[in-house]
Amino acid sequence: NSALDAAVPAGEPPAALHDAMRYALLAGGKRVRPALCLAACVVSGGREAWAMAPAAAVEMVHTMSLVHDDLPCMDDDDLRRGKATCHVVYGEPIAVLAGDALLALAFEHMASVDSYPPDVDPAKHAARVVRSIGELARCIGSEGLVAGQVVDLEMTGSTETVPLDRLEYIHLHKTAALLEASVVIGAIIGGGSEEQIERLRKYARSIGLLFQVVDDILDVTKSSEELGKTAGKDLASDKTTYPKLLGLEKSREFAEKLLSDAKEQLADFDKEKAAPLLYLANYIAYRQN
Amino acid sequence: MALSSLFVSLPLPIPRPPSTSKSSRFLPIRASPAAAATASPSFDLRRYWTSLISEVEGELDAAMPIRPPESIHNAMRHAVLPGAGKEGAAKRAPPVLCVAACELLGAPRAAALPTAAALEMLHAASLVHDDLPCFDAAPTRRGRPSTHAAYGTDMAVLAGDALFPLAYTHVISRTPSPDPVSHAVLLRVLAELARTVGSTGMAAGQFLDLAGASALGEAEVMQVLTKKFGEMAECSAACGAMLGGAGPDEEAALRRYGRTIGVLYELVDDMRSASGNGKMRSNASVLRSLGMDRALGIVEELKAQAKTEADRFGDKYGDRVLPLYSFVDYAVERGFELQDAATAKL
Numbered sequence: 086n087s088a089l090d091a092a093v094p095a096g097e098p099p100a101a102l103h104d105a106m107r108y109a110l111l112a113g114g115k116r117v118r119p120a121l122c123l124a125a126c127v128v129s130g131g132r133e134a135w136a137m138a139p140a141a142a143v144e145m146v147h148t149m150s151l152v153h154d155d156l157p158c159m160d161d162d163d164l165r166r167g168k169a170t171c172h173v174v175y176g177e178p179i180a181v182l183a184g185d186a187l188l189a190l191a192f193e194h195m196a197s198v199d200s201y202p203p204d205v206d207p208a209k210h211a212a213r214v215v216r217s218i219g220e221l222a223r224c225i226g227s228e229g230l231v232a233g234q235v236v237d238l239e240m241t242g243s244t245e246t247v248p249l250d251r252l253e254y255i256h257l258h259k260t261a262a263l264l265e266a267s268v269v270i271g272a273i274i275g276g277g278s279e280e281q282i283e284r285l286r287k288y289a290r291s292i293g294l295l296f297q298v299v300d301d302i303l304d305v306t307k308s309s310e311e312l313g314k315t316a317g318k319d320l321a322s323d324k325t326t327y328p329k330l331l332g333l334e335k336s337r338e339f340a341e342k343l344l345s346d347a348k349e350q351l352a353d354f355d356k357e358k359a360a361p362l363l364y365l366a367n368y369i370a371y372r373q374n
Numbered sequence: 375m376a377l378s379s380l381f382v383s384l385p386l387p388i389p390r391p392p393s394t395s396k397s398s399r400f401l402p403i404r405a406s407p408a409a410a411a412t413a414s415p416s417f418d419l420r421r422y423w424t425s426l427i428s429e430v431e432g433e434l435d436a437a438m439p440i441r442p443p444e445s446i447h448n449a450m451r452h453a454v455l456p457g458a459g460k461e462g463a464a465k466r467a468p469p470v471l472c473v474a475a476c477e478l479l480g481a482p483r484a485a486a487l488p489t490a491a492a493l494e495m496l497h498a499a500s501l502v503h504d505d506l507p508c509f510d511a512a513p514t515r516r517g518r519p520s521t522h523a524a525y526g527t528d529m530a531v532l533a534g535d536a537l538f539p540l541a542y543t544h545v546i547s548r549t550p551s552p553d554p555v556s557h558a559v560l561l562r563v564l565a566e567l568a569r570t571v572g573s574t575g576m577a578a579g580q581f582l583d584l585a586g587a588s589a590l591g592e593a594e595v596m597q598v599l600t601k602k603f604g605e606m607a608e609c610s611a612a613c614g615a616m617l618g619g620a621g622p623d624e625e626a627a628l629r630r631y632g633r634t635i636g637v638l639y640e641l642v643d644d645m646r647s648a649s650g651n652g653k654m655r656s657n658a659s660v661l662r663s664l665g666m667d668r669a670l671g672i673v674e675e676l677k678a679q680a681k682t683e684a685d686r687f688g689d690k691y692g693d694r695v696l697p698l699y700s701f702v703d704y705a706v707e708r709g710f711e712l713q714d715a716a717t718a719k720l
Contacts (some may be wrong), residue, residue: 093573102573102581153535158507158527177508178584181531182577185503188538189572196565198558211557219546222500222539227446231536235446238528 086116088141090196105175105183106190112166115372117296117365118143118263118349122271124361125285128354131275138200139217139274143267145191146225150263152184176330209276217270223267226233233258240325247325251295261293284350288362291347296369298340301326302333303374311374344370415450417696419704423470426490428471429483430456433491437544440480449525449533450540454498454515465619467639468493474616474697475628478687485555485617488548489563492541493610499537502530504580546659552677563613570609576602595663596672607636624687631683631698638676639705646670677702 093107117355119140126136155162155170163173172180194200195218201210223229237255240247247255268289274283304319305328317325327336347366351359434454440447468525469490476486505512505520506527515524522530542564551560563654569575582594611632613626644661661669 097574099578099585101580101585102578106573150535153531156531158531171443179581181503181506181508182581182584183573185500185534185538185571186573186577188535189568189575189577192539192542193565193568193572194562198561211561212552215546215551215557215560215564218561219543222542222546222555225535226539227443227450227536228441231446234532235443235529238532239443239445274393283622349547351565357624 086111088137089144092141092145092236093190101175101179102186105171105179106173106187106301108172110145110151110187112168114144116144117369118147118267119362121264121289121365122267123209123339124365125216125268125271125277126275127283128351128358128362129275129277130271131271131277132204134202136271136274137202138194138197138326139221139270140267142191142195142221143263145194146221146230146266149184149191150225150230150234152180152187156180159234159238166292188230191221195221206276208355213273213276217273220269220273221266224262224269229258229262229266230284233260233262240328246330249330252327252330256294256297257290260297261290262297264293265289266350275368281354284353288347288350288366291343291350292366292369295340295347295366296334296344298327298343298372299372301328302336302340303372305333340370377517400712402426410450410505417693417700419697419700420577422474422697422700423465423552426470426473427466429487430466430473430490430491430494433487433544435549436539437481437491437495437548442477445525445529446536449521449529450537452518452524453502453521453533454495454535466494466608468497471607471610471632471635471701472536472614472617474701475620475632478691478694478698479615479618479624480627480691480694481554481618484550486614488545489613489617490568490610491548491611492567493606495537495544496540496567499534499541500571500576500580502534502537506530509584510582538571541648542626549617559616559619561614566609566616570605575609579603579605579691592664592668596637599640603640604633604636607639608633627686629681634676634680634707635701636684637704638673638680641669641673641676642706645673673706677706 089110090107091118093110095107097103103167113251122140123136151165153173154160155165156172164170170180171183176185180214185221195214201214214236225231227235233255236251237259240251240255269282270283271333272285277285289337301319319329327339333337344366348363351366355363376541438451438454440451472490472493473483473486496611501515502521504510505515506522512520518524520530520663521533545564545567546560549555549560549563551557571577578697580597582598587638608629611627611628617630620628624661644664664672680702681699684695684702687695687698
């Protein structure tokens with residue numbers, strides 16, 4: 086949180102734009118993506134500090150996607166994490182710009198030499214960062230995060246029930262892609278081998294899907310107060326969810342399977358260093374909001 | 375001389391003040407094709423610009439194949455690529471400036487082309503968001519429906535969101551690196567691109583414009599022009615400089631040159647629109663706030679500044695500096711229409 090706080094200048098003009106960025110970015114939240122990025126860096130042989138800038142960057146990208154997602158022309162949400170959404174507080178145009186600026190800041194922050202501690206490997210660091218930026222950009226673009234949002238939008242208007250493979254496509258892109266980027270970037274910056282990077286990529290895809298399955302389950306089993314956002318919204322909007330397609334019990338079984346798949350990918354890593362990733366997988370599976 | 379009376383009494387383009395060819399080392403630069411033919415072997419800006427536009431558009435076309443989900447890729451292509459016929463032809467000033475700065479330093483064009491294409495993607499992304507109903511609510515752009523008018527507001531937001539990262543992906547995957555462009559230079563270019571579209575650059579300009587800086591004084595209006603247009607041109611020149619291997623002094627000079635050209639270009643655009651019936655591209659029109667006299671004064675100041683920066687390169691790089699001079703004159707005179715040239719290849 087303090088890295089994020091330091092990354093967005095407060096008080097620098099234009100003040101209202103920076104206020105809107107900080108409002109969205111510092112609204113709390115579980116910070117799952119930065120945590121994954123840092124943990125993946127350590128498990129791949131790096132130091133946590135090496136991945137602090139990329140970790141902040143993935144959270145900025147995540148925040149930006151939420152700000153744009155909440156806009157009236159998209160999901161039209163008034164409430165996020167128990168607080169009024171960015172466009173409700175600052176107006177639509179500033180919310181669009183704040184999102185764009187957060188996206189730009191993520192890349193600027195990642196590409197800047199000043200964002201990294203002096204003890205990174207001077208011979209390899211620049212190449213690793215270039216590759217990481219490419220990975221982040223690919224995961225959030227028209228073949229990643231945005232692809233998931235597009236297909237989701239196209240499905241929302243339709244009265245047909247979304248088939249399972251389509252639902253999985255949406256979640257793999259909308260949610261898992263950025264989790265994948267977070268983990269893979271951490272592994273690259275940490276100096277992981279190609280094999281380690283690919284194992285962690287599979288781990289991230291599993292927990293990404295797991296994240297969404299659990300989200301769907303929570304939506305039907307918890308109240309708005311417990312979630313910090315409008316509960317039962319999926320049902321009310323007739324959105325296709327895992328419980329709706331598979332039933333609640335089968336959804337829970339599917340979640341268990343995804344969790345064990347994710348854990349399997351961690352088997353060959355140093356147990357102690359992999360502990361945070363194991364913890365995060367369990368956390369995503371068993372969280373209550 | 376009362377420049378304002380000259381301006382209103384003569385047809386556009388704005389007349390060039392007499393005796394501009396002060397340097398005997400360079401032939402006078404003529405931007406119009408007819409003049410270029412007679413002044414041979416002077417630099418032919420029209421040919422240079424036209425050939426670069428087709429190369430940049432080739433890059434852009436290849437960078438955005440239509441693949442699933444098709445709707446978003448169609449919307450992205452709509453935002454960046456020109457339509458068939460004359461509609462949608464863009465002058466592509468940022469990429470041309472980027473390549474010219476790189477080539478000035480003697481580096482291969484291939485080093486700068488991916489970044490040149492990326493500049494267009496970033497530029498297009500910000501225009502797509504700028505046209506949204508909650509901003510300018512522009513129904514058309516470059517003579518065609520704007521992206522939200524053609525594909526819906528939600529798709530336009532997402533198309534912009536996808537174009538930003540595509541720009542970075544494109545630079546990383548297509549720039550010849552680590553040779554001749556090192557990874558460290560590539561990172562500087564990426565940071566420069568991101569900073570330029572960010573909260574202290576173009577987004578700040580859009581924000582200030584939104585806040586209605588036209589009601590304010592000269593300093594505020596110039597700030598909007600600098601943020602919205604000057605910084606993009608500065609970024610183009612600076613990226614070209616880095617990719618071409620510029621030293622710190624050369625990079626700084628090209629930055630100043632780029633920023634000046636960007637503001638100059640936009641200012642003249644506003645003046646031409648105000649005299650004709652075109653739409654103001656910036657809400658903070660200099661004319662509305664400052665009046666035509668002061669605007670003309672600023673044009674002359676900017677022109678002199680840009681030429682001073684270009685002069686620094688004359689001794690060292692000889693004729694390769696010619697594109698830089700020609701942009702200055704072109705920005706003011708608009709001696710030819712690039713639409714014809716750009717669509718001739720289609």
